[in-house]
Amino acid sequence: MPHLIQRRNSPSLGLLGQRKPLGVVGGMGSLATAKFLEVLARKSRVETDQDHIPFICLSAPNIPDRSQAISIGSDAPLLQILERAYWLEKAGCGAIAIPCNTAHLWAKEIKQALSVQLIDMVEITRQAIRDSRGSEAHNFRSISLGTRASMQNGLYVTPNENALGEQFFRSLTKLEREAIKIIADVKSGNITDAQENFTRLVHAARSFAPDKIILACSELSAICGDLGDDSDIVDPINILADACIDWWIAGSHTFGEVGGLDTSAFFREL
Structure with missing residues (x-):
């Protein structure tokens, strides 16, 4: 047991040297996110588990209603979407997908704020x-x-x-x-x-x-x-899945020097 704990906390579990995964900002809504991940898996058409596209999905659904916020001129959802996208960047993701159409009314702002690619569904x-x-x-x-x-x-x-x-x-x-x-x-x-x-x-x-x-x-x-x-x-959603697969096939997305992830601080702030 102590050996397992040591391995769990080891920086070697930061996927060093492997290709960067896809980051998915989910929770808008939860069923829609699940649908996207299902479509992504089905469209990948690979033969083994190991050949599927690795992804980190952060589905923290307490983001204010996007449509309502836009109707009153509020950017509160944008700020929370960016918070999640930043977390995925820090986790080492090589690109971000957001399977929510309405959230893309802020696509310009999201792209400007990120240091990695937003695979823009719209x-x-x-x-x-x-x-x-x-x-x-x-x-x-x-x-x-x-x-x-x-x-x-x-x-x-x-x-x-x-x-x-x-x-x-x-x-x-x-x-x-x-x-x-x-x-x-x-x-x-x-x-x-x-x-x-x-x-x-x-x-x-x-x-x-x-x-x-x-x-x-x-x-x-x-x-x-x-x-x-x-x-x-x-x-x-189908088109976004295809684009994510194309992104994965197109390039070699390797990690830099990243260690194990500490998620506790993020979830305390939600």
């Missing part, structure tokens, strides 16, 4: 949408479904949303209200109702014949089921 999703348009870019029409902040602040705005027509904009408030209710149900564990209402919401969105429907909240990704495989659905 940026790469926008690029994937642009790539999918091809020569039909000028006719492309999309609908975003998510939190009030993501929908009202144009998180995934496309140039020709106006092409959806006046009827769509008259119905936008209802779509937003239904999306917010579904997200609340997911967060509270009312999954059955959330999934049924989500199916109806997608059907309502499809009545406007958009080219793509963007799941602009990771709670919607968490419960989308087989609908997420439909060609007109854009799931940023």
